[in-house]
Amino acid sequence: xxxxxxxxxxxxxxxxxxxxxxxxxxxxxxxxxxxxxxxxxxxxxxxxxxxxxxxxxxxxxxxxxxxxxxxxxxxxxxxxxxxxxxxxxxxxxxxxxxxxxxxxxxxxxxxxxxxxxxxxxxxxxxxxxxxxxxxxxxxxxxxxxxxxxxxxxxxxxxxxxxxxxxxxxxxxxxxxxxxxxxxxxxxxxxxxxxxxxxxxxxxxxxxxxxxxxxxxxxxxxxxxxxxxxxxxxxxxxxxxxxxxxxxxxxxxxxxxxxxxxxxxxxxxxxxxxxxxxxxxxxxxxxxxxxxxxxxxxxxxxxxxxxxxxxxxxxxxxxxxxx
Amino acid sequence: xxxxxxxxxxxxxxxxxxxxxxxxxxxxxxxxxxxxxxxxxxxxxxxxxxxxxxxxxxxxxxxxxxxxxxxxxxxxxxxxxxxxxxxxxxxxxxxxxxxxxxxxxxxxxxxxxxxxxxxxxxxxxxxxxxxxxxxxxxxxxxxxxxxxxxxxxxxxxxxxxxxxxxxxxxxxxxxxxxxxxxxxxxxxxxxxxxxxxxxxxxxxxxxxxxxxxxxxxxxxxxxxxxxxxxxxxxxxxxxxxxxxxxxxxxxxxxxxxxxxx
Ligand SMILES: Cc1cc2nc3c(=O)[nH]c(=O)nc-3n(C[C@H](O)[C@H](O)[C@H](O)COP(=O)(O)OP(=O)(O)OC[C@H]3O[C@@H](n4cnc5c(N)ncnc54)[C@H](O)[C@@H]3O)c2cc1C
Ligand SMILES: Nc1ncnc2c1ncn2[C@@H]1O[C@H](COP(=O)(O)O)[C@@H](O)[C@H]1O
Numbered sequence: 167x168x169x170x171x172x173x174x175x176x177x178x179x180x181x182x183x184x185x186x187x188x189x190x191x192x193x194x195x196x197x198x199x200x201x202x203x204x205x206x207x208x209x210x211x212x213x214x215x216x217x218x219x220x221x222x223x224x225x226x227x228x229x230x231x232x233x234x235x236x237x238x239x240x241x242x243x244x245x246x247x248x249x250x251x252x253x254x255x256x257x258x259x260x261x262x263x264x265x266x267x268x269x270x271x272x273x274x275x276x277x278x279x280x281x282x283x284x285x286x287x288x289x290x291x292x293x294x295x296x297x298x299x300x301x302x303x304x305x306x307x308x309x310x311x312x313x314x315x316x317x318x319x320x321x322x323x324x325x326x327x328x329x330x331x332x333x334x335x336x337x338x339x340x341x342x343x344x345x346x347x348x349x350x351x352x353x354x355x356x357x358x359x360x361x362x363x364x365x366x367x368x369x370x371x372x373x374x375x376x377x378x379x380x381x382x383x384x385x386x387x388x389x390x391x392x393x394x395x396x397x398x399x400x401x402x403x404x405x406x407x408x409x410x411x412x413x414x415x416x417x418x419x420x421x422x423x424x425x426x427x428x429x430x431x432x433x434x435x436x437x438x439x440x441x442x443x444x445x446x447x448x449x450x451x452x453x454x455x456x457x458x459x460x461x462x463x464x465x466x467x468x469x470x471x472x473x474x475x476x477x478x479x480x481x482x483x484x485x486x487x488x
Numbered sequence: 489x490x491x492x493x494x495x496x497x498x499x500x501x502x503x504x505x506x507x508x509x510x511x512x513x514x515x516x517x518x519x520x521x522x523x524x525x526x527x528x529x530x531x532x533x534x535x536x537x538x539x540x541x542x543x544x545x546x547x548x549x550x551x552x553x554x555x556x557x558x559x560x561x562x563x564x565x566x567x568x569x570x571x572x573x574x575x576x577x578x579x580x581x582x583x584x585x586x587x588x589x590x591x592x593x594x595x596x597x598x599x600x601x602x603x604x605x606x607x608x609x610x611x612x613x614x615x616x617x618x619x620x621x622x623x624x625x626x627x628x629x630x631x632x633x634x635x636x637x638x639x640x641x642x643x644x645x646x647x648x649x650x651x652x653x654x655x656x657x658x659x660x661x662x663x664x665x666x667x668x669x670x671x672x673x674x675x676x677x678x679x680x681x682x683x684x685x686x687x688x689x690x691x692x693x694x695x696x697x698x699x700x701x702x703x704x705x706x707x708x709x710x711x712x713x714x715x716x717x718x719x720x721x722x723x724x725x726x727x728x729x730x731x732x733x734x735x736x737x738x739x740x741x742x743x744x745x746x747x748x749x
Contacts, residue, residue: 177652236648236657237620237630262608262616262633262650269617270624272585278711279584281615294715306717311710346660349629352645353656366651370748394749412670413651418611419527419669421651427748444723448746450739456728463723466742470731478736483749486740 168254169223170196171247173240173267175259176204177356179211183367184259186326188319189219193329195288196254199223200333201247203240204232209335217333219326224333229340236349237263241270242341248275248314255286255293260318268318278310284323284424293317301418301441321366322424357413365397365414370427371446373399373416374409375439377432377453377472381409386476387431393480393487399423399443401433417442431472435460452476489543490602490639490661492535493595494568495618496528496550498559499611524559527607529674531667532563535605536675538639545569547598551579551590557690564685565677571690572597578695581707588621590705593698595626597691601662603644608633608666619666629659632666 170192175182185200192198200221202209209226216224227243244256244267258268260282272279280295287294287307293315297306309315365371372394374387384404391398400410402417416423418438428446433439435451435458443449444463451464452472461467468475500522535546548563548571550556560571574594582590595601604626609616623630631637631646635654638645644663648655649670677685695702703709729738743749 236655241624261652263652265616266620266630266632269584269588269615269621272711273588273621273624276585276711279617280712281584281617289715298720302720303722304717304719307715308712309715310712313711347627347629349631349657349659349663351655352658355654355656357651357653427743448748449723450742452735452739456730461728462725464728465726466739467726467728468731468735468739469728470735474733475731475735475739478734479739480736482737482740486744486749 168196169199169251171244171251171253171256172198172200172221173244173256173258173264174200174202174212174216175261175264176202176208176212179208181212181215182259183326184261184319184321185216186219187321187324188257188259189216189221190327191286191319191324192257193220195286195293197222198331199225199251199253201225201227201244203227203243203340205230213333213335217331218328220329220331221333222331224335225338226335227338227340231340231343234351235343236351237266237270238343238348239340240267241274242343243338244271245274246341247338253314255315255317257286258316258318260320265318268316272316275313275316277313277316280308280310280315280317283317283319286317286319298445301437302445320422362391363395363397365399365416365421366423368397368423369425370394370396370429371399371416371423371425371443372396372429372431373401373433373443374404374431375401375433376403376407378404378409383473384409386473390429390431390476390480393483396429401439430460430464431476433460434458435463490538491544491598491600492538492546492603492605493549493598493601494528494531494535494546494563495591495604495606496532496548496559496563497525497607497610498522498550498552498556499525522555522558524562525607525611527609527611527667527669528559528563529566530669530671531605531607532566532568533672533674534637534667536567537672538603538637542639544602547572549591549594549598550574551587551594560690561685562677564688565681566675567681570688572693573690574693574695574698576694576702578702578706581710582705583710583712584615584617584621585711586705586709588618588625590695590698590700591618591622592625593700594693597693597698603639603661604628604664606664606666608668619664623664626664629663631657631659631663633668634665635668635670637665637667637671
């Protein structure tokens with residue numbers, strides 16, 4: 167079976183859930199080979215969890231350059247592996263950085279680039295990417311016509327399933343970076359993740375819109391989210407009004423989420439918001455306007471005041487959890 | 489005096505809904521079905537701010553169908569100096585790689601380019617890859633997802649903002665920058681600007697003019713091909729209840745029934 171390269175997304179040795187999703191997807195089309203391009207010492211920390219999701223191999227490319235230069239070290243390592251191992255495909259998380267790595271890798275290797283896949287399949291000798299486009303209105307299947315297909319896979323697009331892999335390590339070199347063509351990273355200020363799950367990783371998302379009314383009152387959204395163990399999201403109107411930080415925006419110009427449950431509080435359901443959440447498995451909406459378009463796509467809707475409904479729901483959930 | 493090329497793309501208008509939802513937003517509606525992508529207005533704005541501080545010339549570049557001239561005019565009316573429009577029936581259905589190659593070749597037609605500024609992600613395709621791909625083809629450093637851009641002589645520094653937080657970047661010109669939503673507030677074209685834009689030069693190229701064989705671009709030669717596309721049945725509305733003091737409890741009941749809690 168041919169190898170399928172999976173670029174590992176990790177932060178300080180902690181593997182992101184999307185990596186497990188990619189390893190799961192890779193098993194559909196070949197033998198997953200995780201590629202760790204990171205600071206020295208990272209592979210030792212991540213190996214076990216990669217094995218738990220079926221990584222047959224782990225390519226270890228460790229160097230201090232990885233933190234010093236933006237994107238290029240990862241492209242360099244993957245390009246060398248594509249040349250040396252002729253994998254069936256390369257799967258990369260469709261994050262801001264992942265999309266850039268994938269784009270550059272496709273240019274470098276002259277390969278077709280399939281973006282924002284929600285799954286991969288084999289069809290004869292071809293690797294087919296399944297894409298959900300226009301905010302979930304169409305499902306498209308596409309393939310690369312040349313080179314090794316480079317596929318960016320949307321976080322949350324595939325459900326991660328465990329499977330034991332051998333995780334056989336092989337060290338590979340991080341090529342020296344051409345400083346003139348590269349971008350130097352002079353500092354980082356990571357977002358300090360609170361106790362809540364990440365928006366694109368969460369299985370439940372509770373979002374608030376302009377109907378929440380103020381930054382202070384967003385507490386109501388947070389309290390329900392915490393009762394449900396959910397991530398917090400926001401509509402663009404809520405973000406633009408300064409109620410909630412931009413990285414939590416859901417929609418066409420924000421995050422695409424497809425959790426098991428999406429709860430929309432005080433969100434009208436504009437097409438651009440729907441584009442980011444309508445592939446959620448179950449949608450619950452609370453809005454005081456019975457005509458709000460969000461009800462057209464909600465599995466369960468309550469016409470009412472979110473300040474009455476959300477706390478009551480949070481209370482019920484807490485009661486149930488004891 | 490940096491010479492700047494701004495990449496602009498015309499995208500399908502998704503705003504008819506916005507008109508209803510956000511009456512307070514003024515939008516250019518010269519065309520009902522296609523507009524200059526909002527993020528590209530910010531790219532143009534950033535180029536104009538750099539020009540105002542350091543001099544130089546701002547050239548707008550668009551690869552796209554005939555009607556993309558509207559997007560180009562909008563950028564010119566904001567204050568860009570001139571434009572390059574690559575338009576060719578052969579381009580229809582081009583993939584990301586082909587588009588990148590054409591953009592790179594067109595940038596080669598502009599003299600002494602120091603800085604290429606793009607949007608970070610187009611609202612239609614959501615590729616978010618073109619600026620990085622262009623950097624790869626041109627051999628320039630990429631400073632993408634910029635929230636802040638500072639040019640000082642041949643040095644450029646950018647604050648990059650993504651989900652993971654802020655990253656501070658530095659590189660030497662020439663470089664490719666892509667801008668994020670929070671970089672600036674684009675100016676509205678003044679009446680004077682709109683009039684002046686009508687007289688600004690727009691150079692039109694076919695792919696052959698760029699030294700690219702028409703057979704290498706477009707659907708038939710694309711590096712990816714769509715095998716099938718299926719419209720998803722639109723989501724239908726489920727149950728809806730009026731809150732009679734028990735709305736929260738009703739939701740809880742529903743979620744328990746669905747085994748979601
Ligand atoms: C290019 C472009 C990109 C965009 N991208 C995005 C995007 O990524 N994400 C996004 O969300 N939007 C996006 N938008 C904006 C989108 O068009 C809408 O304007 C936005 O989603 C509206 O947010 P909202 O539903 O919170 O606000 P509104 O439309 O103002 O709706 C507020 C709702 O709250 C209800 N409400 C008020 N008070 C209460 C209460 N006490 N209890 C219950 N309900 C209450 C009201 O009935 C109303 O339905 C984009 C627009 C454009 C043009
Ligand atoms: N056909 C095009 N013509 C000009 N600029 C483009 C074109 N396609 C993409 N771009 C630029 O690249 C940015 C990111 O696009 P994308 O990578 O497609 O999401 C856009 O905001 C534009 O600035």
